[in-house]
Amino acid sequence: MQASSPQSNLPLVRRLEAVGFRAWPAASVVYDGSWQVRLTGGHPSKRLNCIVPLDPSDHRDMEQRLERARKRFESYGRPLIVRETPLAPPVLIDHIKADGWRMFETVDVLTxxxxxxxxxxxxxxxxxxxxxxxxxxxxxxxxxxxxxxxxxxxxxxxxxxxxxxxxxxxxxxxxxxxxxxxxxxxxxxxxxxxxxxxxxxxxxxxxxxxxxxxxxxxxxxxxxxxxxxxxxxxxxxxxxxxxxxxxxxxxxxxxxxxx
Known part of the structure; x- marks a missing residue:
């Protein structure tokens, strides 16, 4: 089951994700396409150290992009983590599941x-x-x-x-x-x-x-x-x-x- 669903209010998700990024800013933020790569060397918070894909259709070259991100995370001494919101491409989530990744925490966003x-x-x-x-x-x-x-x-x-x-x-x-x-x-x-x-x-x-x-x-x-x-x-x-x-x-x- 994906974090996204047909009932998801994607405009609301996009808005809450944007304010969430501003409310808990990572030290380093770079984009690979629409994937936001967040890293913070001094703090282990998962929200500050993860990939956040922000477009359900952006799943091209997944393996190469994940490998680039892995090397970047490695340089920070961090494990590579993907944060799956309803904006994440289902194709990407299916790919990482098939590749042996596991989901280890679910977080509810409440309003x-x-x-x-x-x-x-x-x-x-x-x-x-x-x-x-x-x-x-x-x-x-x-x-x-x-x-x-x-x-x-x-x-x-x-x-x-x-x-x-x-x-x-x-x-x-x-x-x-x-x-x-x-x-x-x-x-x-x-x-x-x-x-x-x-x-x-x-x-x-x-x-x-x-x-x-x-x-x-x-x-x-x-x-x-x-x-x-x-x-x-x-x-x-x-x-x-x-x-x-x-x-x-x-x-x-x-x-x-x-x-």
């Missing part, structure tokens, strides 16, 4: 109409513009290595649309929740949303997400979007409570044993 959303009248949390403080909080909440700080600083500093960094910090426990909201014209993307494991099911995630979405609406956004791994049942339940619904999904593919 909600902000104009119809019931949100609190006030912001429980005000957005910050302190990138360094947000990075420290995000790494602490996610339990990730402080060694990623320079790469995260580069990524966040490269975001061009207006952004709000939302954090809850406890004097005794440090950072307990974070969210990044990137407003791109009438679309607002929720990125890096996380609650520390010890503070889940306390309503903190609802508060932070409500503040980010209300800020986005006040700032002129009419629709919000986010991406969540399809097996993350807890996060999906929270997003459904807010009215988020699935717009499409994408999948990651790689071939074990190859760079």
């Amino acid at each position: 909600v109409d902000l104009t119809a959303l019931a949100l609190p009248d006030t912001l429980d949390y005000l957005p910050s513009h302190d990138i360094g403080r947000f990075i420290d909080a995000s790494l602490a909440v996610e339990g990730e290595s402080i060694a990623l700080k320079p790469a995260l600083a580069e990524i966040l500093s490269a975001i061009k649309p207006p952004s709000g960094f939302f954090m809850k910090e406890d004097p005794a426990n440090g950072a307990v929740a974070v969210a990044l909201c990137v407003q791109d014209n009438d679309l607002a993307g929720i990125m890096s949303f996380a609650v520390a494991e010890a503070h889940r099911r306390e309503g903190i995630g609802t508060q932070i997400l409500s503040s980010a979405l209300r800020w986005a609406r006040i700032s002129g956004a009419r629709q919000a979007w986010l991406q969540v791994v399809s097996t993350n049942a807890t996060a999906l339940a929270l997003y459904r409570k807010f009215g988020f619904r699935k717009a499409y999904e994408y999948r990651y593919w790689w071939r074990e044993g190859r760079g």
Whole structure:
């Protein structure tokens, strides 16, 4: 089964993919035809290190183009990954399947109409513009290595649309929740949303997400979007409570044993 389907709203997919690229920019982006080749040497994020084909009909010279990309990824010390959205050529996906690639993760892209959303009248949390403080909080909440700080600083500093960094910090426990909201014209993307494991099911995630979405609406956004791994049942339940619904999904593919 392909990530694409006859029911896919391809214009919406193209628009959400474009704002997604701007909301989480890779350090290096080159195009091979309509295939976007994204690489970021300092950060292992799959979204920042993958091929994203953006035209269902662009599948010429697949083997040669995949080999060119493999060598480029190898120079970065990265495995070659294909990100399959509904814009990916089915012929390409059939080819990599037959060649021994496997799909290892599915991500749902969700949207909600902000104009119809019931949100609190006030912001429980005000957005910050302190990138360094947000990075420290995000790494602490996610339990990730402080060694990623320079790469995260580069990524966040490269975001061009207006952004709000939302954090809850406890004097005794440090950072307990974070969210990044990137407003791109009438679309607002929720990125890096996380609650520390010890503070889940306390309503903190609802508060932070409500503040980010209300800020986005006040700032002129009419629709919000986010991406969540399809097996993350807890996060999906929270997003459904807010009215988020699935717009499409994408999948990651790689071939074990190859760079």
